[in-house]
Amino acid sequence: MTIPFVTLDDPRYGQAVQVAPMVQRVIARNPSKFTYHGTGTYIIGANDVAVIDPGPLSDTHFDSLMVALAGRRVNAILITHCHSDHSPLAARLREATGAQTFAFGPHAIDPSWIEDDTPEEPDDEDRAAAAAGETVEESLDLAFSPDVRLRHGEIAATGAGWTLQAIHTPGHTGNHTCFLLQEQRALFTGDHIMGWSTTVITPPDGNMRDYLASLQRVVDLDPATLWPTHGAPVTAAQPFIEAFVQHRLDREAGVLQAVRNGVTMIPEMVKLLYVGVSPKLYKAAGRSVLAHLIKLIDDGLVVCEGVQPGVTTAYRRA
Numbered sequence: 001m002t003i004p005f006v007t008l009d010d011p012r013y014g015q016a017v018q019v020a021p022m023v024q025r026v027i028a029r030n031p032s033k034f035t036y037h038g039t040g041t042y043i044i045g046a047n048d049v050a051v052i053d054p055g056p057l058s059d060t061h062f063d064s065l066m067v068a069l070a071g072r073r074v075n076a077i078l079i080t081h082c083h084s085d086h087s088p089l090a091a092r093l094r095e096a097t098g099a100q101t102f103a104f105g106p107h108a109i110d111p112s113w114i115e116d117d118t119p120e121e122p123d124d125e126d127r128a129a130a131a132a133g134e135t136v137e138e139s140l141d142l143a144f145s146p147d148v149r150l151r152h153g154e155i156a157a158t159g160a161g162w163t164l165q166a167i168h169t170p171g172h173t174g175n176h177t178c179f180l181l182q183e184q185r186a187l188f189t190g191d192h193i194m195g196w197s198t199t200v201i202t203p204p205d206g207n208m209r210d211y212l213a214s215l216q217r218v219v220d221l222d223p224a225t226l227w228p229t230h231g232a233p234v235t236a237a238q239p240f241i242e243a244f245v246q247h248r249l250d251r252e253a254g255v256l257q258a259v260r261n262g263v264t265m266i267p268e269m270v271k272l273l274y275v276g277v278s279p280k281l282y283k284a285a286g287r288s289v290l291a292h293l294i295k296l297i298d299d300g301l302v303v304c305e306g307v308q309p310g311v312t313t314a315y316r317r318a
């Protein structure tokens, strides 16, 4: 089953574009291999509004948002998760508007536990992006902490003619939350489900089992439209999500088969499973394979040497 990816061909940077009734989007100019054309900040409502994912620390994007919000009252600032392309501008917007910030919570885990290996070597594309002042990677915004913590199912914000409900969707990060615009059954999916790409599941904060359960949670919700932070809306949610689930299950089966065939190390598994993929993406692929291995260990099908699974650990069948 192939994933029916959708593209966004005409990003209008910095402009508030009406993309649906009650929904405007302002795209930040921070394109990268993680953010596609850039971060799409959504403004929900007419005169009293909520802002979803203010975006990266960017003066230009902040100015664009202030122009878009001029003369309107901001009821709430909602954050899907604390990656550097989603949450950092929230503090400044809060200051400027007086609105409170709402999210599932700050980053849940000890930062010292996050990355023990050296950062990825920047390639030419990254260097060009950095020179242009663009974001080159999806990093954590550990400084973020919401004024109000949301729980799954809670109403996050309301205004004239709109209601946004928090839908907790851990997987991409532990605190990832989508927001359902109830009046339109439109789901703002952050990075949980994107139209242009699969999402990155990188342990320990990323969790494959949670991610799959959170995909099912969206299926059960049966939204009419998905509005990802990056890229175009997805209008046929059900077959799209089914393709995502199948993609992960196929990959998991491939990882399990590799281990059963005696492949013990992640770099070898990546070479076997990611045929035709640029070696530039091998490191990210390795993190994804690790996420599958952690689930397979949980399932009792694989064991690892050493105290905890990592990218340099050896694996064998249980």
Ligand SMILES: [Zn+2]
Residues within 6 Å of the ligand: 081, 083, 138, 172, 191
């Ligand atoms: Zn993210």
